[in-house]
Amino acid sequence: MKTTSAQAQPETGPAEKPARGYAPLPGVADEMVDTDGHVRAVWRHFLSALERMDETELSGRFARADRYLRDAGVFYRAYGKETITDRAWPLSHIPVLIDEAEWEQLSRGLIQRAELLEAVVADIYGKNDLVANGLLPPALVASNNEFLRPLVGVQPAGQHFLHFVSFEIGRGPDGNWWVLSDRTQAPSGAGFALENRVATTRAFSDVYAETHAHRLAGFFGAFRNALQAGKPAEDRIAVLTPGLANETYFEHAYIARYLGFMLLEGEDLTVVGGKVMVRTVAGLKPVGVLWRRLDAAFADPLELNQNSHIGTPGMVEALRAGSVTFVNALGAGIVETRAFLSFLPNICRHLLGEDQRLPSIATWWCGQEDERAHVAAHIERMIVGPAYSTRPFFDDNEQSVLGSSLRETAKQSITEWLETDGPSLVGQEAVTLSTTPAFVDGKLVPRPMSLRVFAARTRDGWQIMPGGFARIGAGDNVSAIAMQEGGSAADVWIVSQKPVERTSLLPAEEVFIRNMPGSLPSRAADNLFWLGRYIERAEGALRILRAWHGRYAEYADPSQPLLKDVTDYLDALDIDTSEAVPTSLIRNIDSAVFSASNIRDRFSPDGWLALNDLSKTARRFHVSVEPGDDATRAMTVLLRKLAGFAGLVHENMYRFTGWRFLSIGRYLERGLHMTRLLGHMSGEDAPDGALDMLLEIGDSVMTHRRRYNVATARLTVTDLLALDPLNPRSILYQLNEIKNEVEQLPNAYANGQMSPFYREAMRLHAGLAVMTPETMTDAVYKRFEAELEKLSDILAQTYLS
DSSP states (O other), X not given: OOOOHHHHSOOOSSOOOOSTTOOOOTTSOBSSBOTTSOBOGGGHHHHHHHHTOOHHHHHHHHHHXXXXXHHTTOEEEEEOSSOEEEXXXXXXXXXXXXXXXXXXXXXXHHHHHHHHHHHHHHHHTTTOHHHHTXXXXXHHHHTOTTOOGGGXXXXXXXXXXOSEEEEEEEEOTTSOEEEEEEEOSSOOOHHHHHHHHHHHHHHSHHHHHHSOBOOSHHHHHHHHHHHHTTOOTTSEEEEEOOOTTSTTHHHHHHHHHHHTOEEEOGGGEEEETTEEEEEETTEEEEEEEEEEOSOGGGSOTTTSOTTOXXXXXXXXXXXXXXXXXXXXXXXXXXXXXXXXXXXXXXXXXXXHSSOOSSOBOOEXXXXXXXXXHHHHHHHHHHHHOOTTBOOSEEOTTOOOOSTTHHHHTTTSOHHHHHHHHGGGOEEEOOOBOXXXXXXXXXXXXEEEEEEEEEEEEETTEEEEOSOOEEEEOSSSOGGGGSGGGTOEEEEEEEEOSSOOOOOOSSOSSOOOOOOOOXXXXXXXXXXHHHHHHHHHHHHHHHHHHHHHHHHHHHHOOTTSHHHHHHHHHHHHTTOOTTSSSOHHHHHHHHHHHHHHHTTGGGSOHHHHHHHHHHHHHHHHHHHHOOTTHHHHHHHHHHHHHHHHHHHHHHHHSOSSHHHHHHHHHHHHHHHHHHHHXXXXXXXXXXXXXXXXXXXXXXXXXXXHHHHHOSOOOXXXXXXXXXXXXXXXXXXXXXXXXXXXXXXXXXXXEETTEEOHHHHHHHHHHHHHHTOOGGGOOHHHHHHHHHHHHHHHHHHIIIIIO
């Protein structure tokens, strides 16, 4: 498909030369500069604005974009030989600009391709005419790992196999666009395209406002509306993720939050009577649409991959019953196999009655005798390939398998190699990719580029996202386009000559409909509950450690009775006072971060930022702070940061079921913390100063002075920290709040009966409310500690299992 961008907009003056020393590579197409060396019309406004910015201003703009990505928690997961690390999202700050007229022409080709892939998948799992008529080799289908035999003959509930696909495309030296690969399994990157857009507009907000670049929200809104169309209100829509360990988990959570869908894992689901149900704290609820982000074979360990630990038994049964729609259908990933590219031209003419509008990169399936000679004739050139070429050889799983192996066996007979290994491999023509500007070391330089473009099935048919994201090479090596190899990602602006509609996901007309919040999955409730517990556990440890180090700074003698007594208490909790900021404290904060990571779709960016800031500060203090006064100040800083996180949650989180589980976790852990402390430090054999330290840890020194007008005594401290219903640090206060929250939980009453958790919470609250300071002995504290732990187990049995 020939580019028209150079002629898309009328000339407004003399042709401009590239700026900042930009020099396109000879013989390589460039996105910004035409073949005559002039800036393309679509780039002129952006480049003119860029020319007015000095390096200091540009650095500040780029820093704003990077700061947004960092604060939003956007990252990618890098896989090493032995380690997996989360790295900052590598944004190439200069967007790729494409003229609207060229994009419309390209979109028509991609829409045709989406329809073609739909027809191919439908035939493979339906009539199988393509194999019967010799348009597809039987072995290419039957021996394909992505061909799922249990799905043969299963018609999708919505009559479509494909709903959301992506294409990797590149421009060759002649200006034509080529499809490098198709993504129909579980296409990733749409969420990252959104984040690239937000970050890039943070850097160039003024330029973006003046540029008629198409917005992305309308694309996502149309797709969301299509998924919701015709579905019963009680049938939920969810993004099905493999879980936190997946390299694109952040995107799964982001898309779910952006579109208002549930984010579920396989363990959240069960199949009952042929229907997919999600386990929620209110019981099983039906799910009508699953936008899956895991490979199809792992979706059902009962009928597909038996080794899968991330799927749900019975999914295929539900598909046969027509009770659930998968986006995309299980088995649709078969057309990702690169060997299909060589057969698509004939299939297009057969199924659609027309030629492909957008060609694929030349590909051969080495299982065909007549193709082996073709591959052999080209193989020497293909081993190395020109600069900025696509990787020459791939297996069906897109892993480069020949680039290195052929170098090692170059002296072997090519014919012998083709006879033994060829049938399982795909040969692919090398294509020199176009370059686009990237800002490197203070100047614009050309870097190889490929585009990932997305297509969604809407009520009006296929719609192409007006943008996508570009993968930018790190240097002269095209393999470095992949981010795992050092590449970066850039936003893509589709620029019109006239103003474009400023779309959003909000309804066009003001309509007042108050929907009930969605049901809370049990796994999400579990993570919220433990997030509350870990945060409160960390706060309790911080308050004890701050009091300990404050006295250590005064006495400089850890063997002093009070310090020794508290050290023994902390040792029993695996908290080492020899460390200024103990490792166990870091573990508790890390556990809180992990719990929050599992519910990213339910977590505000501000809350996530505050929690990560707490974690980073604690780690920094762990290696830099000294015991004593230095540690006391560090604990105060950490407590302020923790209070900031708690305040964000308290002020901003919607008061529904999720909030209640988070709150119950905090109240339960705080009650346990104070029960243990009082049991250990308020006895008659407690060392001097223990009661004063208790009041300090309980943040109740001023309240005690105002309330009792007497010196610190065991009965007054017990009354204030154990039995005062108005003190937010007392045990009774925690039980009262737990009781209040439990009353609002689903199924607190069932058939006129209290749930086991509600009954136990009421019993504990009543039992403590009738106590007096004189009756609160060490044995009573130990009993209440055990009963609070039991209360946690009953909550898990009632709502989280």
